[in-house]
Structures are given as structure tokens and as C-alpha cells.
Amino acid sequence: MAFLARIYVTPRADVLDPQGGAVTHGLHSLGFEEVTDVRIGRYLEVRLAGDDRAAAQTRVTAMCERLLANTVVEDFRFELDALGDDR
Amino acid sequence: MKAAVVVLPGSNCDHDCLHVLRDVLGVDARFVWHKERELPPVDLVVLPGGFSYGDALRAGAIARFAPIMEAVAAHAERGKLVFGICNGFQILTEAGLLPGALLRNRDQHFICQDVRLKVEHTRSALTRTTGGRHVLTMPVAHGEGRYHIDKDGLSRLEGEGQVLFRYLEDDDSVGQTAGINGSLAAIAGIMNARGNVFGMMPHPERAAEPLVGGPAHGGANTDGRLLFEGLLHQAEGAR
Numbered sequence: 619m620a621f622l623a624r625i626y627v628t629p630r631a632d633v634l635d636p637q638g639g640a641v642t643h644g645l646h647s648l649g650f651e652e653v654t655d656v657r658i659g660r661y662l663e664v665r666l667a668g669d670d671r672a673a674a675q676t677r678v679t680a681m682c683e684r685l686l687a688n689t690v691v692e693d694f695r696f697e698l699d700a701l702g703d704d705r
Numbered sequence: 706m707k708a709a710v711v712v713l714p715g716s717n718c719d720h721d722c723l724h725v726l727r728d729v730l731g732v733d734a735r736f737v738w739h740k741e742r743e744l745p746p747v748d749l750v751v752l753p754g755g756f757s758y759g760d761a762l763r764a765g766a767i768a769r770f771a772p773i774m775e776a777v778a779a780h781a782e783r784g785k786l787v788f789g790i791c792n793g794f795q796i797l798t799e800a801g802l803l804p805g806a807l808l809r810n811r812d813q814h815f816i817c818q819d820v821r822l823k824v825e826h827t828r829s830a831l832t833r834t835t836g837g838r839h840v841l842t843m844p845v846a847h848g849e850g851r852y853h854i855d856k857d858g859l860s861r862l863e864g865e866g867q868v869l870f871r872y873l874e875d876d877d878s879v880g881q882t883a884g885i886n887g888s889l890a891a892i893a894g895i896m897n898a899r900g901n902v903f904g905m906m907p908h909p910e911r912a913a914e915p916l917v918g919g920p921a922h923g924g925a926n927t928d929g930r931l932l933f934e935g936l937l938h939q940a941e942g943a944r
Contacts, residue, residue, distance in 0.1 A: 633853055634887065636811050685770075688763055688799065690806040691853055 619669035623678045625696040627687045628659035662686060665701070674698055706940035708734040708749040711777070711793075713768050718754035718790065721910045726751070729914050730933055739771040748940035749786040750777055752793025754846070754908060764807065764849045765795035774800060786830060786936055787902045791847055794894075794904030803897055803904045804862065805854035811887025815848040819919065820885060820907055821873040822893055825866070829896055830939035831903045832869055834931050840873060841928040842921035843912040845885070845893075850906040852888040852895075859890060861898075870894035870905055909933065 629635045638656040645653045664681065668674055678696055687694040710722045719736065726734035737744060739757075744750060758767035768774070774796075781787045781802055789797040797803040810816060822841045827833050835841065854862065862868050870893040872883035883891040886906075894905025909929030912918040918926035 632855065633808065634811065634851075636813060636887070637809070640813070685762070685766060688766065688806055690798070690804075690855075691808060 620665060620667050620701040621671070621674045622699045622701050623662075623664040623666065623674070623696045624699070625662040625664060625678070625682060625686060625694060626659060627662070627682070627692050627694045628657055630691055630693050633691050659692070671698065671700070706732050706749060706937050707745070707747040708732050708751060709737045709744055709747045710734060710751045710753055711739060711771075711773055712736050712753075713739045713755065713757035713771060715757040715759055716753050716755035716792070718792075718908065718910060721908075722751050722753045722790070725910045725913045725930070725933055729930065730937060732937060737773060739768075739773050741773050742776060744773070744776045744780055747780075747785075749788060749936055750780055752777070752787070752789040752796050753910075754791030754793060757792055757796065760849070763795075763799065764792060765797075765799040768792075768796045769800040778802060781897075781902050784899065784901050786940060788831070788936060789902075789904040790908060790910065791845075791850075791906055794906055795849065797902060797904045802902050803895060804858050804867075805852055805892075805895070807849050807906070808851040808853050809849050810847070810851050810885075811882070815846075816850070816885060817844065817846040819844050819921070820893070822870040822907060823873050823879060824870060825868050828866065829869055829900055829903070829935075831894075831896065831932050831935050834935040834938060838928070838931070841870070841931070842926055843907045843909055843929050844919075845907045846911075847886070847906055850886045850888065852890075852892040852906075854889060862892075862895060863890070865898055867895050867898060868892055869896055869903070870907070 638658045641656045682694040726732040871891040909932040912929035915925035
């Protein structure tokens with residue numbers, strides 16, 4: 619048994635995201651005028667061993683807080699999928 | 706004063722810092738490799754610029770877990786001096802030894818040029834010898850130098866006089882954000898509340914002797930030397 623954590627790290631709402639701003643402009647130039655905002659973050663897939671979902675949840679949260687996200691400027695969330703033995 | 710310059714994989718200003726400390730100021734300085742777990746008995750630890758661990762994940766994010774960093778934190782805890790320059794500043798914020806964070810420059814590209822810095826006050830070890838010089842010139846060389854901190858954090862920094870340097874605009878004004886990289890409150894350098902841990906994005910070690918400092922103030926620029934001298938005086942005075 620194992621888990622796959624799909625982790626999304628995004629700039630916090632109060633943090634200027636100039637890259638997202640540039641992409642918003644680009645989309646507008648291409649005619650996607652309905653776009654009101656783009657925020658660019660980071661997506662990570664972390665595979666971990668174990669069979670206890672609650673424990674994995676706690677561990678992944680700790681990984682995000684200690685290293686994967688800088689909570690001064692970034693928010694994180696994740697989904698935890700159980701992986702079968704064949705993967 | 707005795708000083709240590711930490712060498713991380715990807716440091717590229719370590720030799721410059723050692724040179725300024727040892728050859729320009731005559732300080733007993735040595736390198737300390739990142740895999741060491743103990744520091745030699747020193748007054749000052751310098752975390753130099755560069756791209757430690759290739760800036761993987763975020764600048765400074767991996768370096769903060771380098772084996773030597775626990776000793777650096779303990780050194781700071783004892784009230785001894787720590788000075789992070791550029792990547793060193795990024796590492797100190799990631800390690801929580803300084804508040805805030807350094808984000809990708811507002812205009813997304815790497816910036817390498819001289820900047821003019823407004824010195825906020827001289828009541829710090831780093832700025833104590835800059836008396837009478839309200840503006841210092843030295844280069845920046847960074848892609849991730851946009852200082853950010855939340856509102857409460859900024860109030861604390863300002864209230865406690867922890868902001869040491871701000872980027873000056875061409876018209877000598879200080880912007881709400883720095884024109885050069887978008888730093889909040891134009892912040893270029895800060896210290897911790899206790900006043901023994903310092904971080905700045907500009908490079909004083911690259912403007913510390915006439916041969917390489919370039920021109921400024923109608924002569925050769927050695928403004929950076931003043932900051933190292935301040936730390937030296939502080940350490941000598943503390944003995």
C-alpha cells in the first residue's frame with residue numbers, strides 16, 4: 619500500500635504574482651477576454667509508503683509546512699490517493 | 706574578530722567575502738564547508754551569495770537544511786553576528802532567522818547593476834560606521850530579490866527600526882515598492898529584532914576596495930567596506 623499526494627502550492631492572495639499578470643495579458647491578447655485573473659504556482663507529486671491514510675495526511679502536511687511551501691508567501695493544499703500494489 | 710564564510714554547493718561569492726575579510730580588513734577568516742556540523746569559535750558567520758543547491762524549489766529552501774545551519778542558528782541564538790548576502794539573505798529568511806521572504810523580481814528577469822541604497826539609521830552593527838553617508842552605492846545581482854512580508858510583519862520591522870537599507874529611485878525618492886525589483890517598502894536589507902542577524906540583497910563585498918568597486922561619489926567606490934567594518938567594530942567592542 620502506498621499513497622500519492624498531489625500537492626498544489628500557490629502564491630498567497632496578498633502576494634503580487636507578476637508571472638500570473640503577464641499570462642493574463644497574454645490570454646487577453648489571444649482573445650480570451652473573459653479571463654479575470656491567473657495565479658501561477660507549483661504542482662508536486664509525492665509518493666509515499668505506508669497504509670495509514672491519517673498518518674500520511676499528517677506527514678504530507680508537515681512536508682508542506684517545513685519545505686515544499688514557504689508559508690510566508692505561499693498557500694498549499696493536496697489530495698491524497700491510495701495506490702494499489704501494482705503501481 | 707574571527708569570521709567564518711560558509712561554503713554551500715553553488716556559492717559563488719564565498720571567495721569574494723573571504724578576500725574582503727582577510728585581505729582588505731585583516732580579519733582572521735576561514736571557509737566552513739556546509740557539511741560541517743560545528744563552527745570554529747568565530748564572532749561572525751557570513752552566508753555568501755550564489756545559487757546554493759541550484760535554487761531548487763525556492764532560493765535558499767534546501768540550503769536552510771544544510772548540516773552547518775543548525776550551528777549557524779545556535780551561533781545567532783548566542784547573540785553572535787550572522788550576515789547573509791544575496792543568497793545568504795534568502796537562506797536566512799527560509800530558515801526563519803530573518804522575517805519575510807524573497808520572491809522572483811517583479812519584472813521576472815535577473816538584475817545585475819549598481820544600486821543606490823538609503824541607509825535608514827546607524828544604530829546597528831552593520832551600519833554603525835556609515836555615519837554621515839546616507840547613500841551607499843553597490844551592485845545587486847539577483848533574480849529573486851523582491852522582498853515581501855505581511856502587513857503586521859512590516860509594521861513590526863518599521864516600528865523596531867529593523868529596516869536598514871532601501872533602494873533609492875533615480876530622483877532620490879523611495880517608492881512604495883522598489884522600481885528595480887518590486888520589493889515591498891523598497892526594502893533592500895534588514896536585521897532581526899535582536900540586532901545580530903543581518904540580510905541584504907546588494908553585494909557589499911563587490912564594492913569594498915578601489916580596484917573593483919567601480920566609480921561612485923566622484924571616486925572609487927568602497928562603500929561596501931563600511932558594512933564589514935561595522936561588524937568588525939561591533940565584534941571587537943563586544944570582547
